[in-house]
Amino acid sequence: MGPGSVGAMTVTAVAGARSWRRATDDLVGGWGQRELWGHLGWQDIRQRYRRSLLGPIWITISMAVTAVALGILYAGLFGNEISVQLPYILVGFIVWGFISGCISEGSEVFIANEGLIKHLPSPLSVHVYRLVWRQLLFFGHNLIVYAIMLIIFPQPLTWASLVALPALVLLVVNGAWVALALGMVTTRFRDLTPITQSIVQLMFFLTPIVWIYSDLLNSPDPRIAERARLAEFNPFLHFIEIIRQPMLGQDQHIRHWIVVLVITVVGWAATLVVLRRYRSRISYWV
Template identity: 80%
Template sequence: MTPSPLGRAFQDLRAGWGQRELWGHLGWQDIRQRYRRSLLGPLWITISMAVTAIALGILYAGLFGNPLEEQLPYILVGFIVWGFISGCVNEGSEVFIANEGLIKHLPSPISVHVFRLIWRQMLFFAHNLVVYAVMLIVFPQPLTWRSLAAIPAFALIVLNGAWVALLAGIISTRFRDLTPITQSIVQLMFFLTPIVWIYDDLINSPNPDVADRARLAEFNPFLHFIEIIRAPMLGADQQIRHWLVVLAITVVGWVLAILVMRRYRARVAYWV
């Protein structure tokens, strides 16, 4: 019996997951090729991120009058998480375009390329955690057993990165203008998301106008993704609303991605 289009979409995901050895190897190769002949390899990304975070931490600590030991860890963890999120979105929008040769000549599920992308971003995230470990030595945080919530939080972010890459990748393959638009939106959202500025400081501002404007950040979905993992990594109290929003986005996002796969999955090979 021939599976339905919806069944083929799920079959694609299962088959792609089953080819873990393939996309795992390709993900490693991506990193090795990108930093071939480089002495430090992927650590250049980590060093660059650390230098930028430290510079902004010093700058914004002075601007907002916050202690450096508070501002710098906040920014540093925000940068680490944002690097993973923005990488999934930006590279996800061209995940199939960038793999045109493999798609045309290697018969494999399209989800393989998405899993490869997510795996590569996870490796970059793991490299950046080296800076987080150093930060914990220089600026110790009040970590408790509740800080382990960062693990399921990261798992949720990974799940969302996968559906975003699937959805944006398929649409961008058909409409090529979407890729630069997506990258511009991600760049804009960096400034609208509390990564270098502390959200609670503005919410509790004595100026009611500033506090009201800061509350508009609640409509920014990136805020909730950042906070579900940054709070436990810094030993801060967690807010249930962030988890609820992220869970809702995860469910809705995967439903949309499956529906788009159901209808357009087979056309990706022709669009590239």
Template identity: 80%
Template sequence: MSTAPPRSDPRSWSRTAEDLAGGWGQRQLWGHLGWQDIKQRYRRSVLGPIWITISMAVTAIALGILYAGLFGNDLAVQLPYILVGFIVWGFISGCILEGADVFIANEGLIKHLPSPLSVHVYRLVWRQTLLFAHNMIVYLIMLVIFPQPLHWTVVYVVPAVALLMVNGVWVALLLGIITTRFRDLNPITQSIVQLMFFLTPIVWIYEDFLNSANPTIAERARLAELNPFLHFVEIVRRPLLGQDQQLRYWVVVLAITVIGWLVTLFVVRRYRSRVSYWV
């Protein structure tokens, strides 16, 4: 009498590793789907994805002019600061907002396509990376109009963006699983992201308040460093604007990366097998 080989526990660490590695191995699939997502969104548009860049550039220019006047800053300083901040924030907010909906939006594929859950997350982060690269066109144009004092430290952009992508994966995995189970968290996430945009130095220059002659303002400005998004934005923005690197930003980002992945792996191990039922 033959017996079927025992199946491994779906909550085991090996199954979790298989899901992440298996999804990464299907790069051709999620890479193609990521491209198609962008093409499909602007299929009948004449300018296509350029509309994303135009919209971001117009908003950044308008806010740059507004806040340069409000704070009395030179437009050549305020506008590049806001523009690069917008590009980075677009990637961060995209991973969070779309990550919260990643499994719900792919309900049909999850139920009918036998593929690792991580495929949908890799697809999302790849799509956001393409949009980030596309928006960098505006940055290159900005360099022509407002030249920045770039030097060799601009190469730090590469590991900084890589860290954004690595964090984007665990954020989308974690939020995707949690919001699939608790649907009310999706609108809450959207509200929090909108609030954090104003609390993060995207349109206001952090150093201006930090170096204020008023000690009370300078002291309060340091509270901004409790905002984790500040550190992620700064490790990318500073090299792109030719500013000196600050070790503390990298330390905080690396710490968040490690802790975030540890928590996410635990959640994925425990609840990965339930996602197909929750969607």
């Protein structure tokens, strides 16, 4: 076999590793191993709270205490009724917990699973599905506080509120591509992990989670209203609103859904390109 044949085989191997077929097979194969990543997701929670009596409920309690404290504080600052401010903040916290978890943990999803990636012959997407599943379980735990809130502060829920279910599906789908894309990039450039986590903390204050966006938008001061409109450029606003509005029985706005759908399509398209090109290198980068 001559040098030319060896070179041709190398090029063919590299092209095969970067094929669209390999990228899509990874996603499909990972989804097919639902029993594996579903079990690992449960084990993550059990291991983290194995010596705790309440387990992951501690996260829910911590979130509820923080939401109540901020609800009382911001209700006084903005002159709102506690029955309006607290549910708004509480649901915002629940949704933000899922979003921030997918981003923060997604930035190190492959780094944290170095041992499994090197020794377990499974698709890379298994680790992403495991992460999103774990965050979804936390989301479910936090809904306990939402149910209690509905008893104390009843909301005008209707059948239209069921739109929160497809909104949650969209949130999960976006959480998957964000974790996958971030995981690949930060595995190659490790300095991006703390930067990503710092940005997440900053975006918490720039996103209408504890402050009510419509109050500022309808402010009698035109300068405040004009600055409030800048929040429309914040993608997290739209992801939170498509769930928070139906969960609070509020009128929904189609623009939030349009922005989320566009981000979903563009995000997955870009992630597939990155997955196609760099999937085969992850095991070397970790």
